[in-house]
Amino acid sequence: MCDIGDIVLPGDKIDNFVQSKGKVLLGPGLQRDGEEVIAVRPGIFKYREPNIYWIESHQKRYVPSKDEDVIGVVTNAKGELFKVDIGSSEQASLSYLNFEGATKRNRPDVKNGDLVYAKLSIADKHAECELTCVDRDGKSKGKGCLPDGGFMFQVPLHLAHKLRHPDCPLLKYIGKETAMEVIAAMNGRVWIKSRSARETIAIANAISAAEFLNYDKMKDFVDNFMNELYLGSS
Amino acid sequence: MKETPLSNCERNFILKAIENKERLDGRQSYDYRRIKLEFGIDRGCCTVELGETIVMAKVSCEVGQPKQTRPTEGFLYINVEFSPMAEAHFEPGKQTEQANEMARVLERCLRDSRAVDLESLCIMAGAKVWKLRVDIKILNYDGNTIDASALCSIAALSHFRRPDITVSGEEVTIHSVDEKDPIPLSIHHLPLCVTIAFFHQGTYCLTDPISREEKVMDGKMIIGMNKHREICTLQMTGNMLLNKEQVLRCTNIATVKIVELNDVLQNALSADEEARSSGKPYGTYVADFRKVTVKAAESPTHSMSEIEEEARSMQLDSDRMEESEEEVVENVVKNSWLLRIKESKANEAQKVKDTICSEIDEFLTTQREMSDLQQQSIVNNSSKNNGAKGQDQDAKTDTKRKRNQNRPKKKPDTQSTAKGESLDSATSQTKKSKGKRKGK
Numbered sequence: 001m002c003d004i005g006d007i008v009l010p011g012d013k014i015d016n017f018v019q020s021k022g023k024v025l026l027g028p029g030l031q032r033d034g035e036e037v038i039a040v041r042p043g044i045f046k047y048r049e050p051n052i053y054w055i056e057s058h059q060k061r062y063v064p065s066k067d068e069d070v071i072g073v074v075t076n077a078k079g080e081l082f083k084v085d086i087g088s089s090e091q092a093s094l095s096y097l098n099f100e101g102a103t104k105r106n107r108p109d110v111k112n113g114d115l116v117y118a119k120l121s122i123a124d125k126h127a128e129c130e131l132t133c134v135d136r137d138g139k140s141k142g143k144g145c146l147p148d149g150g151f152m153f154q155v156p157l158h159l160a161h162k163l164r165h166p167d168c169p170l171l172k173y174i175g176k177e178t179a180m181e182v183i184a185a186m187n188g189r190v191w192i193k194s195r196s197a198r199e200t201i202a203i204a205n206a207i208s209a210a211e212f213l214n215y216d217k218m219k220d221f222v223d224n225f226m227n228e229l230y231l232g233s234s
Numbered sequence: 235m236k237e238t239p240l241s242n243c244e245r246n247f248i249l250k251a252i253e254n255k256e257r258l259d260g261r262q263s264y265d266y267r268r269i270k271l272e273f274g275i276d277r278g279c280c281t282v283e284l285g286e287t288i289v290m291a292k293v294s295c296e297v298g299q300p301k302q303t304r305p306t307e308g309f310l311y312i313n314v315e316f317s318p319m320a321e322a323h324f325e326p327g328k329q330t331e332q333a334n335e336m337a338r339v340l341e342r343c344l345r346d347s348r349a350v351d352l353e354s355l356c357i358m359a360g361a362k363v364w365k366l367r368v369d370i371k372i373l374n375y376d377g378n379t380i381d382a383s384a385l386c387s388i389a390a391l392s393h394f395r396r397p398d399i400t401v402s403g404e405e406v407t408i409h410s411v412d413e414k415d416p417i418p419l420s421i422h423h424l425p426l427c428v429t430i431a432f433f434h435q436g437t438y439c440l441t442d443p444i445s446r447e448e449k450v451m452d453g454k455m456i457i458g459m460n461k462h463r464e465i466c467t468l469q470m471t472g473n474m475l476l477n478k479e480q481v482l483r484c485t486n487i488a489t490v491k492i493v494e495l496n497d498v499l500q501n502a503l504s505a506d507e508e509a510r511s512s513g514k515p516y517g518t519y520v521a522d523f524r525k526v527t528v529k530a531a532e533s534p535t536h537s538m539s540e541i542e543e544e545a546r547s548m549q550l551d552s553d554r555m556e557e558s559e560e561e562v563v564e565n566v567v568k569n570s571w572l573l574r575i576k577e578s579k580a581n582e583a584q585k586v587k588d589t590i591c592s593e594i595d596e597f598l599t600t601q602r603e604m605s606d607l608q609q610q611s612i613v614n615n616s617s618k619n620n621g622a623k624g625q626d627q628d629a630k631t632d633t634k635r636k637r638n639q640n641r642p643k644k645k646p647d648t649q650s651t652a653k654g655e656s657l658d659s660a661t662s663q664t665k666k667s668k669g670k671r672k673g674k
Contacts, residue, residue, distance in 0.1 A: 061322065073239050073241040075239050085238060087238065113242035113245070114242060146243065148242075148243065148246070150243055152241060153244075153258075197251045198254070198256055200247070201260065202260075205260060
């Protein structure tokens with residue numbers, strides 16, 4: 001009835017799965033109701049190999065899920081467990097030992113209000129989420145406290161997912177125009193650092209404005225936006 | 235759910251950007267965001283979008299008993315609610331401090347300035363009056379809800395029609411819409427609010443702050459004013475002090491912005507009338523202020539462009555103030571609020587202002603007296619000891635005083651120094667003005 005890439009509305013029946021063999025995974029927005037699958041969210045019907053289906057919709061509220069990379073704001077840096085706001089309904093905890101090179105004697109330098117880029121090691125419906133800034137070998141791999149001088153802003157979740165997608169050329173094009181560091185996290189927070197405040201504002205606005213752009217339109221968009229609107233007039 | 239905290243990195247960045255005269259959405263310091271006014275199919279329903287902030291107001295009326303002390307006056311009640319749809323930490327049905335403050339500011343702005351003629355709402359003296367109720371709901375929150383809801387509520391009130399009535403003896407008949415055309419409220423003037431946010435202890439000021447700017451600001455001033463430059467409300471909140479000149483400059487900025495907002499309101503109301511008469515259910519109007527201000531600056535025929543430039547040139551660093559500007563400010567004082575506040579209730583704001591001013595004046599005079607006494611004692615002492623030395627000392631104190639006057643105002647680091655400096659600048663200015671008066 002509805003193909004991949006179609007817009008579906010809550011209550012729509014979904015019956016043409018690409019592959020009928022094997023286990024079918026239903027992602028966000030899809031629910032099994034007896035023998036049939038129905039959409040419970042308005043959005044775009046998406047499919048990924050081998051057998052994963054979900055609906056991509058506009059969402060601002062973040063629901064934590066395991067192994068996702070998030071940017072959090074430290075709200076309580078005292079004691080053994082730091083409290084970190086990751087934009088979900090409850091705050092997550094981050095042990096001071098889960099930083100690269102941290103030992104009981106060597107405590108990481110974290111203050112209230114600092115930003116941390118971390119991975120969710122435990123994400124459970126019923127228990128507190130836990131974060132970690134190291135991988136299995138104790139290496140940070142870019143995770144940890146974010147340096148001063150950057151700027152963080154919130155974008156809708158689907159835009160953050162789009163930015164993180166390996167095929168998305170937006171950040172590549174912006175990177176050609178100007179030097180910058182950028183982190184797009186799964187909880188919709190994007191952190192950027194560039195040479196000046198003006199550039200940072202321009203990049204932030206460009207990213208926010210690219211919410212509904214196709215990949216092929218991004219190049220022209222970035223050229224126009226960065227040159228005419230901000231950098232060109234300075 | 236808890237409110238999302240503001241990180242240090244956002245705070246530092248916003249403050250740094252404001253120092254460089256940049257804002258997060260690329261606006262100028264005194265620009266408003268895009269404003270969209272949309273009226274509902276029902277009369278007296280209005281939605282205002284101010285950038286991302288969305289506010290809805292609905293006016294309703296019912297018949298009730300008047301107060302015994304005011305038997306011929308109707309009621310105007312304002313209720314503000316922050317919907318949890320606007321932001322996750324707003325709880326439904328909970329009376330928050332923010333909502334109460336907003337309701338009170340709007341009440342002062344609309345009711346206490348007598349914008350709506352409450353006497354005309356009387357049906358039967360001492361027995362029956364119309365009770366108006368404005369319900370304001372914040373549908374999406376991105377800062378500056380006061381300006382949006384003031385615009386929204388006055389638009390809804392001007393759009394509202396109450397049912398017609400006939401009184402025969404003791405009997406009152408309320409006619410339905412089919413029987414008789416409903417009648418508009420009698421509205422004397424259109425008060426609107428302008429919020430000015432202060433940063434770095436008043437060194438930088440912005441109109442129409444977004445929510446992240448509101449989280450960073452030191453304080454804000456809400457100015458309620460109509461297009462005749464009559465101040466209806468004036469409220470300042472936050473941990474900071476301003477001197478008299480800064481308050482005046484804010485009112486100058488507000489006069490310009492009020493004219494723009496007033497135009498938006500009038501255009502929206504006429505657009506709705508047009509839409510309704512041509513058979514459409516309701517009208518909408520969109521004003522993009524960034525374009526409006528650019529146009530105003532370009533065309534010299536625009537009547538408000540002068541004041542606008544004036545307001546733009548009036549930065550808050552007090553050392554940039556020159557004598558000509560001072561005269562302008564004085565004229566504006568005479569024209570705008572000192573003489574033109576006629577309404578008795580509007581004097582409330584004036585009183586508060588006066589007390590603050592007099593307090594500052596008192597403090598300054600005592601300070602001046604103290605310093606004079608000190609100088610005298612120094613002079614006396616030194617003249618007793620050694621005449622020549624005393625003269626030397628006198629000259630030194632003189633130069634000191636001059637240096638104090640000429641010292642450029644640096645941006646204050648802490649509140650205490652800011653206090654000292656602002657008072658300092660005020661002393662020098664009062665001294666100047668005193669000298670002037672003597673000269674005259």
